[in-house]
Amino acid sequence: MDLKLEVVVVPVSDVDRAKDFYIEQLGFRLDADFRVEDGYRIVQATPPGSECSIIFGDGMTPTAPGTYQGLHLIVTDIEAARAELSARGVAVSEPFRDATGAFHRAGAAKRVPGLHPERLSYGSFASFEDPDGNQWFLQEISQRAPGR
Template identity: 35%
Template structure:
Protein backbone atom coordinates (compact mmCIF):
# COMPACT_ATOMS: atom_id res chain seq x y z
CA UNK A 1 0.00 0.00 0.00
CA UNK A 2 1.29 3.44 -0.90
CA UNK A 3 1.04 5.95 1.93
CA UNK A 4 0.57 8.87 -0.49
CA UNK A 5 -2.30 9.04 -2.98
CA UNK A 6 -1.86 12.59 -4.31
CA UNK A 7 -0.96 16.19 -3.54
CA UNK A 8 -4.10 17.91 -2.23
CA UNK A 9 -2.80 21.43 -1.61
CA UNK A 10 0.30 23.53 -1.11
CA UNK A 11 0.57 26.43 1.34
CA UNK A 12 1.74 29.80 0.13
CA UNK A 13 2.96 32.16 2.89
CA UNK A 14 1.34 35.58 2.42
CA UNK A 15 1.65 38.85 4.37
CA UNK A 16 -2.02 39.81 3.87
CA UNK A 17 -4.64 37.13 3.22
CA UNK A 18 -7.20 39.59 1.81
CA UNK A 19 -4.71 41.10 -0.65
CA UNK A 20 -3.48 37.62 -1.62
CA UNK A 21 -7.05 36.42 -2.12
CA UNK A 22 -7.75 39.34 -4.47
CA UNK A 23 -4.53 38.66 -6.40
CA UNK A 24 -5.08 34.93 -6.80
CA UNK A 25 -8.75 35.27 -7.78
CA UNK A 26 -8.93 38.60 -9.66
CA UNK A 27 -5.52 38.59 -11.36
CA UNK A 28 -4.65 34.89 -11.70
CA UNK A 29 -8.22 33.62 -12.11
CA UNK A 30 -8.22 31.07 -9.30
CA UNK A 31 -11.52 30.03 -7.75
CA UNK A 32 -12.20 30.53 -4.04
CA UNK A 33 -12.88 27.18 -2.34
CA UNK A 34 -12.74 28.10 1.34
CA UNK A 35 -12.39 31.16 3.52
CA UNK A 36 -13.04 29.92 7.04
CA UNK A 37 -11.90 30.44 10.60
CA UNK A 38 -10.79 26.90 11.47
CA UNK A 39 -10.52 27.89 15.14
CA UNK A 40 -10.39 31.36 16.76
CA UNK A 41 -7.62 33.34 15.10
CA UNK A 42 -6.78 30.67 12.48
CA UNK A 43 -8.12 31.68 9.07
CA UNK A 44 -7.75 29.26 6.18
CA UNK A 45 -8.10 30.70 2.67
CA UNK A 46 -7.96 28.13 -0.14
CA UNK A 47 -8.08 28.81 -3.88
CA UNK A 48 -7.72 26.50 -6.86
CA UNK A 49 -6.69 27.26 -10.41
CA UNK A 50 -9.47 26.15 -12.81
CA UNK A 51 -8.96 22.52 -13.78
CA UNK A 52 -6.16 21.95 -11.26
CA UNK A 53 -6.13 18.95 -8.96
CA UNK A 54 -3.99 20.91 -6.47
CA UNK A 55 -5.26 23.84 -4.38
CA UNK A 56 -3.28 26.71 -2.85
CA UNK A 57 -3.72 27.58 0.84
CA UNK A 58 -2.92 31.25 1.53
CA UNK A 59 -1.53 31.50 5.06
CA UNK A 60 0.17 34.29 7.00
CA UNK A 61 3.65 33.28 8.21
CA UNK A 62 2.53 33.38 11.86
CA UNK A 63 -0.43 31.07 11.29
CA UNK A 64 -1.01 28.15 13.64
CA UNK A 65 -2.06 26.19 10.54
CA UNK A 66 1.14 24.65 9.20
CA UNK A 67 2.67 25.99 6.02
CA UNK A 68 3.00 22.64 4.27
CA UNK A 69 2.36 20.39 1.34
CA UNK A 70 -0.87 18.53 2.09
CA UNK A 71 -0.90 14.93 0.87
CA UNK A 72 -3.78 12.48 0.61
CA UNK A 73 -3.50 9.09 2.24
CA UNK A 74 -5.98 6.19 2.29
CA UNK A 75 -5.43 5.51 6.01
CA UNK A 76 -4.16 8.28 8.29
CA UNK A 77 -3.64 5.93 11.25
CA UNK A 78 -1.47 3.57 9.18
CA UNK A 79 0.47 6.50 7.71
CA UNK A 80 0.99 7.95 11.22
CA UNK A 81 2.35 4.60 12.44
CA UNK A 82 4.61 4.19 9.39
CA UNK A 83 6.04 7.71 9.65
CA UNK A 84 6.68 7.22 13.38
CA UNK A 85 8.32 3.82 12.74
CA UNK A 86 10.63 5.50 10.20
CA UNK A 87 11.95 7.71 13.01
CA UNK A 88 10.41 10.93 11.71
CA UNK A 89 9.49 13.54 14.33
CA UNK A 90 5.73 14.03 14.26
CA UNK A 91 4.13 17.36 15.11
CA UNK A 92 1.09 15.45 16.38
CA UNK A 93 1.47 12.53 18.78
CA UNK A 94 -2.07 11.49 17.89
CA UNK A 95 -4.19 11.99 14.79
CA UNK A 96 -5.87 15.39 14.64
CA UNK A 97 -9.64 14.98 14.42
CA UNK A 98 -11.68 18.15 13.92
CA UNK A 99 -15.44 18.29 13.42
CA UNK A 100 -16.36 17.78 9.79
CA UNK A 101 -12.79 16.89 8.75
CA UNK A 102 -11.09 13.58 8.11
CA UNK A 103 -8.15 12.55 10.34
CA UNK A 104 -4.79 14.23 9.67
CA UNK A 105 -1.35 14.86 11.13
CA UNK A 106 1.72 16.93 10.34
CA UNK A 107 5.45 16.28 10.22
CA UNK A 108 8.51 17.48 8.29
CA UNK A 109 10.81 16.00 5.69
CA UNK A 110 14.57 15.76 6.45
CA UNK A 111 15.05 19.35 5.23
CA UNK A 112 12.38 20.75 7.54
CA UNK A 113 9.68 21.24 4.87
CA UNK A 114 6.22 20.88 6.36
CA UNK A 115 4.06 17.96 5.29
CA UNK A 116 0.52 17.04 6.30
CA UNK A 117 -1.21 13.73 5.65
CA UNK A 118 -4.98 14.00 5.31
CA UNK A 119 -7.09 10.85 5.10
CA UNK A 120 -9.09 10.93 1.91
CA UNK A 121 -12.76 10.00 1.87
CA UNK A 122 -13.13 6.30 1.42
CA UNK A 123 -9.74 5.69 3.07
Protein backbone atom coordinates (compact mmCIF):
# COMPACT_ATOMS: atom_id res chain seq x y z
CA MET A 1 0.00 0.00 0.00
CA ASP A 2 1.33 3.44 -0.95
CA LEU A 3 0.74 6.26 1.50
CA LYS A 4 1.60 9.66 0.09
CA LEU A 5 1.62 12.90 2.02
CA GLU A 6 -0.49 15.17 -0.18
CA VAL A 7 -1.44 18.25 1.84
CA VAL A 8 -0.43 20.03 5.04
CA VAL A 9 -2.89 22.56 6.48
CA VAL A 10 -1.02 25.67 7.67
CA PRO A 11 -2.78 27.94 10.20
CA VAL A 12 -2.81 31.60 9.18
CA SER A 13 -4.61 34.71 10.43
CA ASP A 14 -4.89 36.66 7.16
CA VAL A 15 -5.52 34.60 4.02
CA ASP A 16 -4.61 37.30 1.50
CA ARG A 17 -1.38 38.17 3.33
CA ALA A 18 -0.46 34.47 3.48
CA LYS A 19 -1.32 34.07 -0.21
CA ASP A 20 0.98 36.96 -1.12
CA PHE A 21 3.78 35.46 0.96
CA TYR A 22 3.54 31.89 -0.32
CA ILE A 23 2.80 32.73 -3.96
CA GLU A 24 4.64 36.00 -4.58
CA GLN A 25 7.56 35.78 -2.16
CA LEU A 26 8.21 32.04 -1.96
CA GLY A 27 7.16 31.26 -5.53
CA PHE A 28 4.71 28.49 -4.69
CA ARG A 29 2.25 27.57 -7.47
CA LEU A 30 -1.34 28.65 -6.78
CA ASP A 31 -3.47 25.53 -7.27
CA ALA A 32 -6.81 26.76 -5.96
CA ASP A 33 -8.52 29.66 -4.26
CA PHE A 34 -12.11 28.77 -3.44
CA ARG A 35 -14.40 31.09 -1.52
CA VAL A 36 -16.90 28.38 -0.63
CA GLU A 37 -19.10 30.48 1.67
CA ASP A 38 -18.76 33.27 4.21
CA GLY A 39 -16.03 32.24 6.67
CA TYR A 40 -14.86 29.30 4.57
CA ARG A 41 -12.09 29.84 2.03
CA ILE A 42 -9.59 27.29 0.75
CA VAL A 43 -6.25 28.27 -0.79
CA GLN A 44 -3.95 25.49 -2.01
CA ALA A 45 -0.35 26.16 -3.04
CA THR A 46 2.51 23.87 -4.03
CA PRO A 47 6.24 24.51 -3.65
CA PRO A 48 8.16 24.27 -6.94
CA GLY A 49 9.13 20.65 -7.59
CA SER A 50 7.03 19.26 -4.74
CA GLU A 51 4.26 16.69 -4.84
CA CYS A 52 2.97 17.85 -1.46
CA SER A 53 0.95 21.06 -1.17
CA ILE A 54 -0.09 23.34 1.64
CA ILE A 55 -3.62 24.54 2.27
CA PHE A 56 -4.57 27.60 4.28
CA GLY A 57 -7.67 29.71 4.49
CA ASP A 58 -10.65 30.62 6.61
CA GLY A 59 -12.37 27.86 8.56
CA MET A 60 -9.59 25.36 7.78
CA THR A 61 -8.16 24.44 11.18
CA PRO A 62 -8.69 25.18 14.88
CA THR A 63 -4.91 25.43 15.29
CA ALA A 64 -3.68 28.89 16.25
CA PRO A 65 -1.88 30.82 13.49
CA GLY A 66 1.88 30.86 13.84
CA THR A 67 2.14 27.68 15.89
CA TYR A 68 3.63 25.36 13.27
CA GLN A 69 7.33 24.77 13.81
CA GLY A 70 9.52 22.56 11.68
CA LEU A 71 8.02 22.53 8.20
CA HIS A 72 10.83 21.61 5.79
CA LEU A 73 11.57 22.54 2.22
CA ILE A 74 14.31 20.45 0.66
CA VAL A 75 16.85 22.16 -1.60
CA THR A 76 19.93 20.91 -3.45
CA ASP A 77 21.91 24.10 -2.83
CA ILE A 78 21.06 25.94 0.36
CA GLU A 79 23.20 28.97 -0.48
CA ALA A 80 21.44 29.46 -3.84
CA ALA A 81 18.03 28.94 -2.21
CA ARG A 82 18.82 31.49 0.50
CA ALA A 83 19.99 34.01 -2.11
CA GLU A 84 16.85 33.58 -4.19
CA LEU A 85 14.48 33.82 -1.22
CA SER A 86 16.35 36.84 0.14
CA ALA A 87 16.03 38.52 -3.26
CA ARG A 88 12.27 37.90 -3.01
CA GLY A 89 12.17 39.70 0.35
CA VAL A 90 12.14 36.66 2.65
CA ALA A 91 14.21 37.01 5.84
CA VAL A 92 16.18 33.75 5.86
CA SER A 93 18.61 32.87 8.62
CA GLU A 94 22.26 32.17 8.03
CA PRO A 95 23.02 28.48 7.44
CA PHE A 96 23.51 26.30 10.50
CA ARG A 97 23.96 22.69 11.52
CA ASP A 98 23.49 20.64 14.65
CA ALA A 99 26.62 20.07 16.73
CA THR A 100 26.17 16.32 16.32
CA GLY A 101 25.84 16.52 12.53
CA ALA A 102 22.38 14.99 12.81
CA PHE A 103 18.97 16.57 12.24
CA HIS A 104 18.55 19.91 14.03
CA ARG A 105 16.90 20.07 17.43
CA ALA A 106 13.99 22.24 18.50
CA GLY A 107 15.03 25.81 19.17
CA ALA A 108 18.65 26.82 18.90
CA ALA A 109 20.12 24.22 21.27
CA LYS A 110 23.41 22.81 19.96
CA ARG A 111 23.08 24.90 16.79
CA VAL A 112 26.41 25.65 15.12
CA PRO A 113 26.68 28.54 12.65
CA GLY A 114 27.64 27.65 9.09
CA LEU A 115 27.17 24.88 6.59
CA HIS A 116 28.05 21.28 7.35
CA PRO A 117 31.85 21.28 6.97
CA GLU A 118 31.76 18.59 4.28
CA ARG A 119 28.42 19.77 2.82
CA LEU A 120 26.99 16.32 3.53
CA SER A 121 23.38 15.87 2.52
CA TYR A 122 20.86 16.32 5.34
CA GLY A 123 23.36 18.30 7.44
CA SER A 124 22.82 22.01 6.60
CA PHE A 125 19.79 24.11 7.44
CA ALA A 126 18.44 27.66 7.31
CA SER A 127 15.11 28.94 8.61
CA PHE A 128 12.47 31.58 7.99
CA GLU A 129 8.96 32.38 9.14
CA ASP A 130 5.76 33.21 7.33
CA PRO A 131 3.93 36.43 8.32
CA ASP A 132 2.15 34.61 11.19
CA GLY A 133 5.33 33.08 12.61
CA ASN A 134 4.93 29.54 11.25
CA GLN A 135 8.53 28.34 11.07
CA TRP A 136 9.98 26.77 7.94
CA PHE A 137 13.39 25.21 7.39
CA LEU A 138 15.46 24.79 4.28
CA GLN A 139 17.40 21.52 4.40
CA GLU A 140 20.15 20.82 1.90
CA ILE A 141 20.01 17.37 0.30
CA SER A 142 22.21 16.96 -2.74
CA GLN A 143 22.26 13.17 -2.63
CA ARG A 144 19.51 11.14 -1.03
CA ALA A 145 20.21 8.23 1.29
CA PRO A 146 19.59 4.81 -0.31
CA GLY A 147 15.92 3.93 -0.62
CA ARG A 148 14.65 7.52 -0.36
